Amino acid sequence: MTSALEKNTALPKVILHEHIEGSVTPELALILAKKHNVALPDDFLYPKGAYDQEEFPNGRYQYDETDFGAFVTAYDVVADLVRDADDYYLIMKDYLSRNAAQGMIYCEMITSAYHLCCQQDAQGKVTLNAPQYHEFMDGIERAINEVKQEFGTETRLQGCGVRHLSREDMDMSVDFIAQNPRDIITGFNIAGNEKSGEFEDFIYVHELVDNIPLPKSYHAGEIRGPESIRNALKFGAKRIGHGIAAIKDEALIDELIAKQITLEVAPTSNRILVTEFEQKLDKHPLRRLYEKGVRLSINTDDAGLFGTDVEKEYRIASQVFGFSRIELLDVTLCALEAAFVSGDVKQGLIEKTYQAFTEQDWRDLEIHAAGLADGALKSRLQSRLHYK
Numbered sequence: 001m002t003s004a005l006e007k008n009t010a011l012p013k014v015i016l017h018e019h020i021e022g023s024v025t026p027e028l029a030l031i032l033a034k035k036h037n038v039a040l041p042d043d044f045l046y047p048k049g050a051y052d053q054e055e056f057p058n059g060r061y062q063y064d065e066t067d068f069g070a071f072v073t074a075y076d077v078v079a080d081l082v083r084d085a086d087d088y089y090l091i092m093k094d095y096l097s098r099n100a101a102q103g104m105i106y107c108e109m110i111t112s113a114y115h116l117c118c119q120q121d122a123q124g125k126v127t128l129n130a131p132q133y134h135e136f137m138d139g140i141e142r143a144i145n146e147v148k149q150e151f152g153t154e155t156r157l158q159g160c161g162v163r164h165l166s167r168e169d170m171d172m173s174v175d176f177i178a179q180n181p182r183d184i185i186t187g188f189n190i191a192g193n194e195k196s197g198e199f200e201d202f203i204y205v206h207e208l209v210d211n212i213p214l215p216k217s218y219h220a221g222e223i224r225g226p227e228s229i230r231n232a233l234k235f236g237a238k239r240i241g242h243g244i245a246a247i248k249d250e251a252l253i254d255e256l257i258a259k260q261i262t263l264e265v266a267p268t269s270n271r272i273l274v275t276e277f278e279q280k281l282d283k284h285p286l287r288r289l290y291e292k293g294v295r296l297s298i299n300t301d302d303a304g305l306f307g308t309d310v311e312k313e314y315r316i317a318s319q320v321f322g323f324s325r326i327e328l329l330d331v332t333l334c335a336l337e338a339a340f341v342s343g344d345v346k347q348g349l350i351e352k353t354y355q356a357f358t359e360q361d362w363r364d365l366e367i368h369a370a371g372l373a374d375g376a377l378k379s380r381l382q383s384r385l386h387y388k
């Protein structure tokens with residue numbers, strides 16, 4: 001266990017699931033509020049000294065962690081502080097460079113055109129402003145390129161439809177993504193309140209995204225049950241945001257394994273937002289899903305709001321769920337194999353990760369795989385031995 005942690009910074013890490021506006025730390029929120037002359041709500045942040053500064057080095061938001069509505073309200077306050085291209089540059093640079101310094105070699109972030117450039121006229125009609133969108137995306141890409149220069153970290157973006165907005169807004173967002181392509185956008189996501197609307201309400205969206213074409217990762221099975229995941233798969237999702245409800249359905253687990261679907265699990269986010277966990281991780285199925293052979297990645301989701309980062313989530317996997325160093329390397333490889341990035345870049349990142357295996361790692365992997373019962377996990381781990 002200790003050896004997994006000692007080497008943790010050297011361990012290559014991947015994030016497939018982080019929302020741009022959710023990455024804003026309390027420290028940055030204060031800077032942006034000052035810049036835009038916004039008065040933050042009383043008690044929006046814990047005062048210094050009222051929280052563990054080692055756990056929350058960038059400040060800590062104060063909201064009722066047992067209330068999903070309170071989280072959404074806090075999220076909206078933070079998202080509203082991000083208003084121009086410089087703000088987007090600043091928050092991207094901050095998140096990516098902090099996490100890259102912790103070993104993150106690849107990252108996908110979720111961006112919503114609706115958040116970036118929505119405008120309303122006097123009659124209340126909503127449109128998306130293309131020049132503004134491209135200006136903001138230029139700021140985002142400037143940060144991505146600088147972090148790549150400095151750390152070598154690759155970053156890609158997913159366009160996103162927000163399911164709790166109206167169907168018209170969702171359709172408009174996807175039309176906009178199709179009409180305003182950017183090379184950096186290599187995937188599409190459906191996010192927002194999972195209890196609002198069904199995947200079959202958005203047939204136009206699923207089909208248009210297939211035609212662009214962009215691969216899909218849909219949020220499902222976070223605060224709803226396995227049928228939500230089945231529906232996401234039915235409409236072509238290659239990855240599932242969270243997907244932890246799969247643990248309740250053996251047949252679904254078999255389907256996820258057979259189709260090589262990767263779950264984007266976010267332990268801290270799930271602890272806070274999934275009420276049945278009661279703010280604890282002891283009932284979280286991360287370890288059980290992994291042992292059944294489901295491909296999964298470990299994510300920050302809304303790093304700023306939850307006070308987390310890639311190192312912390314990998315540490316939780318190690319300390320709370322007992323993931324060994326080779327299991328964490330396998331998680332990183334599963335994430336890269338499922339990444340929405342072109343073949344050459346993906347292959348390079350996969351090779352880089354295999355190069356991080358020490359002689360001891362190869363021995364540990366061989367012994368560990370040999371000791372497992374026959375099944376999906378054993379065959380995946382054994383297939384990795386061929387890369388030695």
Ligand SMILES: [Zn+2]
Nearest residue numbers: 191219241301
């Ligand atoms: Zn999410």
